[in-house]
Amino acid sequence: MADHGLLSSKPLRAAYSTIDATDLRDLIASTYPFESPFECGLLNRGFNDVYLLRFPDGRSKIARLSSRRARGESNVAYETSLLCHLKAAGGDVAAPLSTNTGALSIEVYAAEGRRSLVVFEFLAGDPPGTDLQDTKAMAASLATLHRLAQDYSGPASHYVLDLQHLVIRPLQRLLNHASMDDLLAGRLREIASSLIAKIEATTQLTTVFCHGDCHGGNTFMTSSPDGRRVGSFFDFDDGGPGYLAYDLAVYLWAVLLNNRELELSAEQSEQWRCFVDGYREVSPLSPSDYSAIALFVSARHFWFLGEYASRSGEWGSAALPPEWLEKQVGKLEQWGALETP
Template sequence: MTDQTTAALPALKAVYSTVAATEIARVIQETYSLGAVAFCELIRRGFNDVYDVRFESGERCAARLAGLRARGPANSAYEGALLAHLQTAGVAVGAAIPNAEGALWRDFAAPEGARTLMLFRWLDGAPPRANLDDVALMGRGLALIHEAAETYAGPPSRYAYSLEALRRGGLARLLAAPTMDDAARSSVTGLMTRLELRLAQASELRQVTCHGDCHGGNTFMASGADGVRVAGFFDFDDAGPGPLAFDLAVYLWAHLQQTGGAIPQARSLAAWAAFITGYRTAREIPPADFAAIAGFVSFRHLWFMGEYASRVPEWGMVSLSPDWISRQIELLESWETLETPPV
């Protein structure tokens, strides 16, 4: 925003800006029919910026200002319609709220370009963490998402999870990163080639509507008025069509990444067993898809590294240092012999 002290100065273009919570409160109050905003503060910044918004009526929501992604525009039409469909089907999700004009999103001009604002129903509770009963409910909840999404007939997703999409997107950005040397590029290219051979039959695996980020941090466990625990799901900006094995692999990947090892530790195996057992209470996992999960752990990590590479202009080269890249390559190489832990 320009003021009298900067109006005469040469303008500089930003690659990322943190929008003041007071501005988020203002535009929400102006564009939604939810009354006066009593409280608005930034919860976290990152791939997206999320704000806690509370109205004088007592209603509480989460506002999300999407970050600019290297992959392209926000997937807002698909995400909003998918959330509405899942909510209608009885799945616990933080559904998008329409503004006064009935739209589920609106673009605003930020210093770096157009950013998309969406407002979502607030989900009470906390992530399941080490509570195995809650982890099982999260697994079951993911199965219910996959089941309900089979009848989704709204706008198509802009993005999908496939080996081709990974090679054209995140992998290409990673290989072009300024901190990658020839040896690292050769290693990553070799890893991708071997992964494609390992997942050669991926297109024949069961395809689902993937949440895309079901690692535990986007699931909120809460007890209803009847005392029954419910897993509520948030953050569907990475949702899209892809293999069932990929969506399940994200949870295993999260545990393996945290421990930094090739072999899941006892605590991770217990959580993995609870997650898969919970999923199977609502939906089957074909044997071929289950076996393929281990390969998609590497797929997920290459996708993750590509996302980091795309953030170098924002986070700086330190976020993709040669040492960090070397550690990730070692981790990926150790996962080449990983097999899906049996449950």
């Protein structure tokens, strides 16, 4: 008789697990005041797992299961409270929905440990893409959210979007990555040191409650009854108190990301101009904040690369191959000469 070996003495720990949609539906049905039956399906696997809930009357809701992240514990107490504040003040956001007991989130015990679950309102519409009118409206909506959040007094954020969060800790995650070599590490340290010095030398920077991820994909556009375009925001998971220049730089970073040249194309320049004009229609933008946007494009890229580096246990080290990292370091070196368009 063939010997197939012994089972391990205990289950091996998971770095990441995808929760079965049927099990998640049953958990939501037992925890939230929703009429049954409803469907639940995995919509997107990314930095978090997003599920679409469909109800017999045609309505939908979104369930987001937060991933365990290198930054530390979930920030949902702050995020959900801020969203409730913004919604009550008239902000266009996807608000969290309450459980049977009035909680705005629950903890789910997955194979890898606790993960936070939040169910949100469903937002209709589509991202603004490159439409200039929608780009302007999205920026105006972002400015409105910044203004409405000024008197927020709920639970504090676990994370502040400062240089430690955006550059220093992400740099360390990159330096620890399997694809990193001494030459690349030295170049990254030099870029980060120069960037930090420039930002620290910049005075009178405004701080706001940042969305943290306003690249265009986390905003859905619709038309109001009077024909006005409205940008509604979701996915505040990477938000927190931070620099206004950073929250605006995320959009410029997204525009520049696939460019080989430092300069924007004519179409991209018009897109960026509409974004800035839309923001300024609602809220002022000081010369100091505006000039600093270019610096925070690089800070955003450090944060982005650090997030990828921190996921090696889930995605594998091959997700950041040496050749790709080399290109990203080159991009950061190029952006060292960037000025806000």
